[in-house]
Amino acid sequence: METTFDVLGPLRVRDRNGVDHTPNGVLGRRLLAALLLQRGAVVPPARLVDTVWGEETVPNGPAALHSHVFRLRKRIPGLPVTHEPGGYRLAVLEATIDANRFEALVSEAKVLAPNQPAVALQRFDDALACWRGRPYAELEDTDDGRIEIERLCELHRSASEERLAVLLTLGRAGDAAAELAALVAREPLRERPRLLLMDALAACGRRAEALRVYDAYRLALAAELGVAPSPVIRARHEALLALDDVHAADVAHDDRDNAAAPAAAAVRLGLPPRPISSFVGRQRELDELDRRLRAWRLVTVLGPGGVGKTRLTVELVHRVADRFAGGVLYCDLTTVDAGLPRTSRPL
Numbered sequence: 001m002e003t004t005f006d007v008l009g010p011l012r013v014r015d016r017n018g019v020d021h022t023p024n025g026v027l028g029r030r031l032l033a034a035l036l037l038q039r040g041a042v043v044p045p046a047r048l049v050d051t052v053w054g055e056e057t058v059p060n061g062p063a064a065l066h067s068h069v070f071r072l073r074k075r076i077p078g079l080p081v082t083h084e085p086g087g088y089r090l091a092v093l094e095a096t097i098d099a100n101r102f103e104a105l106v107s108e109a110k111v112l113a114p115n116q117p118a119v120a121l122q123r124f125d126d127a128l129a130c131w132r133g134r135p136y137a138e139l140e141d142t143d144d145g146r147i148e149i150e151r152l153c154e155l156h157r158s159a160s161e162e163r164l165a166v167l168l169t170l171g172r173a174g175d176a177a178a179e180l181a182a183l184v185a186r187e188p189l190r191e192r193p194r195l196l197l198m199d200a201l202a203a204c205g206r207r208a209e210a211l212r213v214y215d216a217y218r219l220a221l222a223a224e225l226g227v228a229p230s231p232v233i234r235a236r237h238e239a240l241l242a243l244d245d246v247h248a249a250d251v252a253h254d255d256r257d258n259a260a261a262p263a264a265a266a267v268r269l270g271l272p273p274r275p276i277s278s279f280v281g282r283q284r285e286l287d288e289l290d291r292r293l294r295a296w297r298l299v300t301v302l303g304p305g306g307v308g309k310t311r312l313t314v315e316l317v318h319r320v321a322d323r324f325a326g327g328v329l330y331c332d333l334t335t336v337d338a339g340l341p342r343t344s345r346p347l
Helices: 026-037 045-053 061-075 098-112 117-129 143-169 173-186 191-203 207-224 231-241 256-269 283-295 309-323
Strands: 004-006 012-014 081-084 087-090
Touching (some): 026 045, 026 087, 026 143, 045 061, 098 117, 098 143, 143 191, 173 191, 191 231, 207 231, 283 309
């Protein structure tokens, strides 16, 4: 096998016998990392000088660069770096770079996941085993480096999540739940791990914990970003609320359409999801609303935000639903905040 170049972590160069040929100096490692990042392309000397030395002033930069290229060739026998019109070019096989092997394994695993989950799991494990740390760490202070680092890190996050989804497909919800809890702790604002953790806990019969995962996510989003959870995870939350006596594993799949179906069914039946906490201390108001609903066709509940109008109304709907032969229509508008003029007034 050719010399291999590992960039998923601190730069490492090894020959076919496993002998380490990693450059000793910081500048040499930065130069090699820059050439690997732009592999196959001719990189102008000025660009390489800026990447390797940064803002440091380098007297006779082209000559200093040539000297470091010479040292790289001496340190790594057979290194295919050439000086061409316009700059330097490193021509290495894609398979000799661990980042490319990682991407290829992840792509293969995603294709296999729907029909061969066990094989896909092995591919994901092989891909993640390539990861030794933050990629292209030598170039974190450069624009090109930061772009590639973020791209690879996002692919790593996505692969980790897809692997855990495969674990759920294979029925290993307990294993997935433990890993997902750690992933959620590292990425508290990322939706997919929360969604998968809710599924895993529900599949383990821990429905109340799954609901708490959503509540914690909703509060974190509001506090950090001032936004509400997406319709996808809200639908999963509503589906769990609607599962009063149904085993939670029925919805423990990573199929977004299936996730929304139970919530949609609850709307078609007309009843809003029943809250999991008990209703205490508002019996007088509930009785009064019940009385008014018997006397009037339209009853409107008014009050400042946060006093419990929605909860009171939901309890009323569940109490009186049997009186209406045509059923009840429940429309949740709690997340609607767009499309209204700022100076709107009652008609």
